[in-house]
Every structure is written in C-alpha cells, then in structure tokens.
Amino acid sequence: MTLDDIITSLFPDGHEVRSDKGVLLGSATLRSGDSMLVLGVADRTALGVDEALRLSGHVLRSIGRDSGPILVLVDSDSQRMSKRDELLGLNEFLAHLAKVLIHADMNGRPTIGLLYGHSAAGALLATGLATRVLVGLPGADPAVMDLPSMAKVTKLSMEALEEKAKSTPVFAPGLSNLAQMGAVHMIWSNTTSLADQLEALLADMPAARDGRDTLGKVRGGRLKAAEIAERVRDLALQAR
Amino acid sequence: MTAPLKDITPAERARSTSFYEASARTRLELLLDAGSFVEFIGPEQREVSPHLKIFDLPEQFDDGIVVGHGRLDGAQVFVAAQEGRFMGGAFGEVHGAKLTGLLRAARQIGSIPVLILFDTGGVRLQEANAGELAIAEIMRAVMEARSSGVKVIGLIGGRSGCYGGGGLIAGCCSALAVSEPGRIAVSGPEVIETNRGVEEFDSRDRALVWRTMGGKHRRLLGAADVFAADNVQDFREAALELLGLVGPLGLERLKAEQERLADRLRRYGACEDAVDIWTAEGIVHAETVPELPADQFIALADRIGRTSRDAR
Amino acid sequence: MEDLRFQHRVRTRAGGTRQSAIVGVVASGNLEVLVERVLPDAECALDIKTAAIGFGEVWTAVVGDFVERYSPGGLRFSINDGGARPDTVSLRLAQAVRLIAENGQ
Incomplete structure (x- = not known):
C-alpha cells in the first residue's frame, strides 16, 4: 500500500x-x-x-x-x-x-x-x-540492525546469521520478530x-502503562525482561 | 614512600581515581557514601544474558550493569552503573530490564532520585531487538518516574561514552554531568564513516571526535549542565549539585526544550564545526578550548556556556 | 566456549568472613572471578567458562599454583574468561581471595 x-x-x-x-x-x-x-x-x-x-x-x-x-x-x-x-x-x-x-x-x-x-x-x-x-x-x-552490518561485526557469514535467526527472534530484522519481542x-x-x-x-x-515486556514474555520472544524488571522493582521497593 | 591505603580518606581516594578508567563497581563504591552500596540481583545470582551463547560469546554474571541503592551525603539514592568494557556497555535484554525495574520502583516511591552512570555503545548487536526495546522501555520509565517527581541524573564519563540509544536515554534525564572523555551522540564515528564515507566523518581523527561529541562541546551547547573533571569525587559533587537544581517535569519544560532546541538550530544550524559554534557563542580563541584544563574550562563554561535548566 | 572444572583438597580454610566477592570484567584479555564461601573447609572448586579453547593444560598449571600458594579452603570460584593470559588469571584469582578475606558481608 x-x-x-x-x-x-x-x-x-x-x-x-x-x-x-x-x-x-x-x-x-x-x-x-x-x-x-x-x-x-x-x-x-x-x-x-x-x-x-x-x-x-x-x-x-x-x-x-x-x-x-x-x-x-x-x-x-x-x-x-x-x-x-x-x-x-x-x-x-x-x-x-x-x-x-x-x-x-x-x-x-x-x-x-x-x-x-x-x-x-x-x-x-x-x-x-x-x-x-x-x-x-x-x-x-x-530493522534495528541489518544483517550485513551484523555479519561484519560478529564475523559470521550471512548464512550462519540467517540460520541462527530461525531459532530466535532476538536479533534479526523483521516485523514478526519485533512482534514476538512485544515491540x-x-x-x-x-x-x-x-x-x-x-x-x-x-x-x-x-x-x-508499558506492558511490552509482559507481551514479549507471553509471545515467547523475550523470556527474561519482565521477570528481571519485576524482581529489581520489588527489591528496590523493599529497600526504601 | 607512599602512604598506606588505609590512611587515605574515601574522598581522597575518589579524587585520585579516574572515572574513565575505573570499573562500574569501583565508580559506585567511590561515588556513594563509604560502605553504603547494596546491589539488587548481584553477580552471585548469575542472571546472565540468555542470548550470548547463541553466538558462543562469554557472559558476565551481572550482564554489564550494576544496580542497587546507597547513600549520597546521607540521602538514599538508586543507582545504575554500566560496565563499558563488557561488550561496550551495550544494552541487552537482562541489562536493560535491571534499569527498567529500578526506574519503575523509583516512580512508585516518587521521592528517591536515580543516578545513571552511562557507559555504553548503545544496543547490543547480538540481541539487537531486545536491546532496542529495552531502551524504549527505559525511556518510557524515565519519563514516568520524572512525571512522578523523581530526579533522574545521568553521569557520563566512561570509556564507551554514551552512544546510540544510550544518548536518547541521556536526553530523557532531568540533568547530566559530563567529563571531557564522556562523549554523547547517537551515531558513533565509525558508524557515520561506514555509512557516509570518510569525507563526512573521519573516525580516526580523534580531535574531531572529541570536539564534535565530547564533554566540553556538550557542556557549552547546554546538553549537559555540569562539567566534571575526570575523577569520581568530581562526579559525586556534580551529582549532589544537580540534585539540588532539578525541578519537576511538566509541559512547560517540554515547551521550553522545544524553544531551546529551535534556538540552537537558528544560531548554529549552519556551523560546519564545533569551533565555529564556540566562536559564535562568543569564545575568543575557540580553537584552544580542547586544551583548556578542567578548572579553566569550567570557569569559561559557567560564564559563556548555555544551560538546559528548566528546559529538558 | 569451553567449560573447565577443577576440584582440590586444601590444607586450610580461607580467612575472613565475607560470603562472596567479585573482581575483573569480561573483555578481550580479561576475566571476571566470582568467589563464594560455600564449600566445606578442606575443599575448593573452580568452574571456568573460557572463550579461548584448548588451553586446559595451562589452566591446570595456573590453578595448581594458585591453590598451593593460597590454600583457598571453602571457596568456589566461578570464572568467565574473555581469553586472559595466565599472569592476568593469577592476578585476578589472588585479588578475589584477598577481597573475600576482608571482613564484612
């Protein structure tokens, strides 16, 4: 469109x-x-x-x-x-x-x-x-980061990166990856x-309110963020 | 003969310790009142990045950021310090979430300030999507905390500077203190050169990097309100000074920031180099600014430099 | 990455009362050492994750020297190594023992 x-x-x-x-x-x-x-x-x-x-x-x-x-x-x-x-x-x-x-x-x-x-x-x-x-x-x-730039910095081939991208949405470009992260x-x-x-x-x-970390957890793209943020928040509230 | 270490006061130790060279943990230890720092999710919890193993890269037990609370001149503060030597201090999922959680607690409490010791190249490439989103969450959390009356102070003087999304978070803070090596920018020198060519930006020209992105330029522009010499005690005093100056966030501040930035574009939008901007600011022999020692520069900046006070 | 694990019987318990300490940073040519007082007095253990593959014998020698010299009884060392040289490793291990030997938490 x-x-x-x-x-x-x-x-x-x-x-x-x-x-x-x-x-x-x-x-x-x-x-x-x-x-x-x-x-x-x-x-x-x-x-x-x-x-x-x-x-x-x-x-x-x-x-x-x-x-x-x-x-x-x-x-x-x-x-x-x-x-x-x-x-x-x-x-x-x-x-x-x-x-x-x-x-x-x-x-x-x-x-x-x-x-x-x-x-x-x-x-x-x-x-x-x-x-x-x-x-x-x-x-x-x-694309937060494009694969050719990533290949350059990580010294991995494009093929290797594309292969890794199949198992995780955490680094590769694309709308569906960002959706899975909760973005x-x-x-x-x-x-x-x-x-x-x-x-x-x-x-x-x-x-x-920002619920993107919870969304990322529910969708399986970001399993740690919500839990870590909540644990730090709770510890900080107790430290008051 | 040098004096035995135990005879040196904490302030003397902080004064003789380079902020730039120190680790994140040493910075916090010397910035805060002696012995007051308590960490949240310390290294013994082993909350490492779940993503680095995909790239067969080593992990760090704190994922490159130390968060906790302590005291500054007796008053409680929340603190976060990035370790710029681990993966360039870059934001990953766990790294970012620790700062987000800290800011969310500060928002709920409303009265305890947050000090962020930036030292970052921006998003961690190997977990780029998670890092980018972590930065977006932190920006939102900074704004929500400030809207609840929390003062969020950024301290910038580490080896990785404050680049990429780190620069955007810094722009969201209530106030910043910066030292000469504390560069603040979005695109790093190498990134500009790679994308636009060496004619646009020569990343190996270190003098160009310092005067375009370095602490002195940022202080003169009014991007940072306090200039600190490169030692931890100076940053401690800068943090205390800024905590005394900062007021609450509201619409008027954002309107004032719009005007402050528009004014900057009107005045300096056609300048080709930092020296042209400094000259336009009224500095005689502007080309000597990079060589000025910290005390002389601070005197100059206090006289001529702009401020973002009440306008950020 | 390569994982290595060493366990030693030692003569004496490490001094001090701190429960844990951390030194160093994970970077090229550097390493972090997390040390925790969690083992029986006559034991010590080192768990190493290193980016430099194939240096098991060097680690064996460095760790052996370290244990002989400091007798770090009761301590578990967890190491993330970015490919540090043996002298840097020895230095960090010594710093870690010194730090946990201080009194405190």
Whole structure:
C-alpha cells in the first residue's frame, strides 16, 4: 500500500495530512467526527535534527486544543548519520520527540504508531517505540540492525546469521520478530478497511502503562525482561 | 614512600581515581557514601544474558550493569552503573530490564532520585531487538518516574561514552554531568564513516571526535549542565549539585526544550564545526578550548556556556 | 566456549568472613572471578567458562599454583574468561581471595 492508500483507508471522512520532505504533519477526522492528530516520517527519510523538531513542535502546538488521539506514521531510514546532526546534539532532538509523545500519551492524548515501511535504530526509538501501541502493516520491514552490518561485526557469514535467526527472534530484522519481542502490539490486515481497525483499537485502547515486556514474555520472544524488571522493582521497593 | 591505603580518606581516594578508567563497581563504591552500596540481583545470582551463547560469546554474571541503592551525603539514592568494557556497555535484554525495574520502583516511591552512570555503545548487536526495546522501555520509565517527581541524573564519563540509544536515554534525564572523555551522540564515528564515507566523518581523527561529541562541546551547547573533571569525587559533587537544581517535569519544560532546541538550530544550524559554534557563542580563541584544563574550562563554561535548566 | 572444572583438597580454610566477592570484567584479555564461601573447609572448586579453547593444560598449571600458594579452603570460584593470559588469571584469582578475606558481608 502506498502512503496515500493508507491515509485514505484510515480516514475516509477526510484529512489534512501533508508531506513535506518526508515529514508528515496534519490532522484527520474520525468516524465520530472527532479529530486525530497525525504526524510521521515518510519515503524512508532519515530522522535528523530538523525533522525531529518539526514533529515535536506539531505535537506540542496541539496540546490544549481538542485535537484528539495521536497517530505516528513510520516509514523512515535510521537517524540521519551526519557530522552536522551529531554536532547539533541529535540525541537531544530525538529524545525530545520521544518525550513529547510519551508526555502526551500520559496526559490524555493516547498515541498509536503505525509502522508501514522501514525504520531503524534511533529513528524507531523516537517515533514508533515512543507510542503506547505500535501497529505494523504487512510488508513493513523494520530493522534495528541489518544483517550485513551484523555479519561484519560478529564475523559470521550471512548464512550462519540467517540460520541462527530461525531459532530466535532476538536479533534479526523483521516485523514478526519485533512482534514476538512485544515491540509491535498487533499487525493489521491491509485487505480490510484500516478505518475499521483503527476505530476498533481506539475503542479498546490498553491502559497507559508499558506492558511490552509482559507481551514479549507471553509471545515467547523475550523470556527474561519482565521477570528481571519485576524482581529489581520489588527489591528496590523493599529497600526504601 | 607512599602512604598506606588505609590512611587515605574515601574522598581522597575518589579524587585520585579516574572515572574513565575505573570499573562500574569501583565508580559506585567511590561515588556513594563509604560502605553504603547494596546491589539488587548481584553477580552471585548469575542472571546472565540468555542470548550470548547463541553466538558462543562469554557472559558476565551481572550482564554489564550494576544496580542497587546507597547513600549520597546521607540521602538514599538508586543507582545504575554500566560496565563499558563488557561488550561496550551495550544494552541487552537482562541489562536493560535491571534499569527498567529500578526506574519503575523509583516512580512508585516518587521521592528517591536515580543516578545513571552511562557507559555504553548503545544496543547490543547480538540481541539487537531486545536491546532496542529495552531502551524504549527505559525511556518510557524515565519519563514516568520524572512525571512522578523523581530526579533522574545521568553521569557520563566512561570509556564507551554514551552512544546510540544510550544518548536518547541521556536526553530523557532531568540533568547530566559530563567529563571531557564522556562523549554523547547517537551515531558513533565509525558508524557515520561506514555509512557516509570518510569525507563526512573521519573516525580516526580523534580531535574531531572529541570536539564534535565530547564533554566540553556538550557542556557549552547546554546538553549537559555540569562539567566534571575526570575523577569520581568530581562526579559525586556534580551529582549532589544537580540534585539540588532539578525541578519537576511538566509541559512547560517540554515547551521550553522545544524553544531551546529551535534556538540552537537558528544560531548554529549552519556551523560546519564545533569551533565555529564556540566562536559564535562568543569564545575568543575557540580553537584552544580542547586544551583548556578542567578548572579553566569550567570557569569559561559557567560564564559563556548555555544551560538546559528548566528546559529538558 | 569451553567449560573447565577443577576440584582440590586444601590444607586450610580461607580467612575472613565475607560470603562472596567479585573482581575483573569480561573483555578481550580479561576475566571476571566470582568467589563464594560455600564449600566445606578442606575443599575448593573452580568452574571456568573460557572463550579461548584448548588451553586446559595451562589452566591446570595456573590453578595448581594458585591453590598451593593460597590454600583457598571453602571457596568456589566461578570464572568467565574473555581469553586472559595466565599472569592476568593469577592476578585476578589472588585479588578475589584477598577481597573475600576482608571482613564484612
């Protein structure tokens, strides 16, 4: 599905979402007539300081207005790898975008990420992984780390890595691996109305607490994280 | 003759111990009040990474991070220290979950601050998906803790710096202290060079690395509020100073951060090099900044450097 | 990775009251040693996981020297080795014994 197809299918009642150099900003109308704030990264654009600041500004300007839940569409490269971006403190810009999304989510503006293309590394952390519910569309191909880079660092062949990837979702790229880890909450169908699936999700949003480690445990992709976090939390509470 | 070790006070020992060179455990021992540190899930529990054996790699009993509680000038604090020499201090599933659990407890309590001693290259490649997600969970947990009134302070001065997702977590903290070798960035020098070529970034040009990502630049930009000399006592004093300064997180702070970062892009967005930024900040002979000793640099930064106070 | 295990009868119990201690870090050419006071006074054991394969004889010699010199009775050593040289191994083992010989928890 192209981005236009996706937005049209999500918002048959209309939208004002514009793409400018890969940065998506706008809003859309839900079936109820209420609005939804829309932002995102398109066309596999790298997320640098300029893009991140426009996205966070869009969310901040919307706070206090009646602009509804927040949708973050993601088809990005990784963070922009450049001297300029690092010189200017890219880590602060990406963190700021994530912080603004998390703050909004905790304060009555539920956030949904929709991963419909690529994403990686810092860009994924600042967008989709900073939302309450991350949804994948079939065909999305997120890659925290790509296999050729991994082959280089681990000094293993691509064949050896692919063989290992069959037995564990923990390192290899792909939507289903991220779903098994608990990072992607659900995968929507692209053969039925996205609007129906969005409305169903909005009607049944999970609470604004991070349950991704539990999800990863239930799905068998991350067996230790939830238990370790809980044990440390309990020990820390006892130490008070 | 050197004095026998037992005659040296803890503060003197901390003052003479390089933060950069010390292990995570030594940093905590000397940062906190003497003998006050208690670890959660210590090495004797052997909670190692379940994934490294897939790659036939050695494990470490604490998975490269030490978490627990102790006292700082008598007041209780939660602490987490990454070991930058084990797999570059990278975030894996167990490693990350220990910090997440600590932050969740801090959120529930609401009044005990958290000190994070970063020393990380980012996501651990061999468990990349679990590490990336651990970082996302930590970022969320930092925000939730701060929203409950918890002060989360980052201390950055280790050999692996604070790269990748570690840089994003640092950006979520209430405040940071950094030393000159404490680099903060998302993409590391080698990563930029591999992806964009040596013309974009020459990773072997160490002076370029330090002035683009190093502690002095981060302090002058206002990314870190306190600059520490490279010893544990200085970091202890920096942590105490920051704990006294930090206020609660709210919408106003995020709006102020938006303006702070926008202002940075307006002022320095066209600068080609850190020296151009320092010159634009009004530093005469900016090219000498990398050579300034810590005390002179701190005096300069306090006079000219920007701050992120109330705007992060 | 290669697993090695050594068990020795020793003359005397290791000094001190600490129950466990840890030294070192797992990195190239380095190792961590976790030592715990969990065995009968006349026994000691070393469990080694090493990234350097085929050095069993070197370990046998280093461990033999160490046990003879320190008589670490009652102690179990668990080692994660990133391929350290024998002198580094000896140094870490000695540090571990010294640390657990301190008084405390």
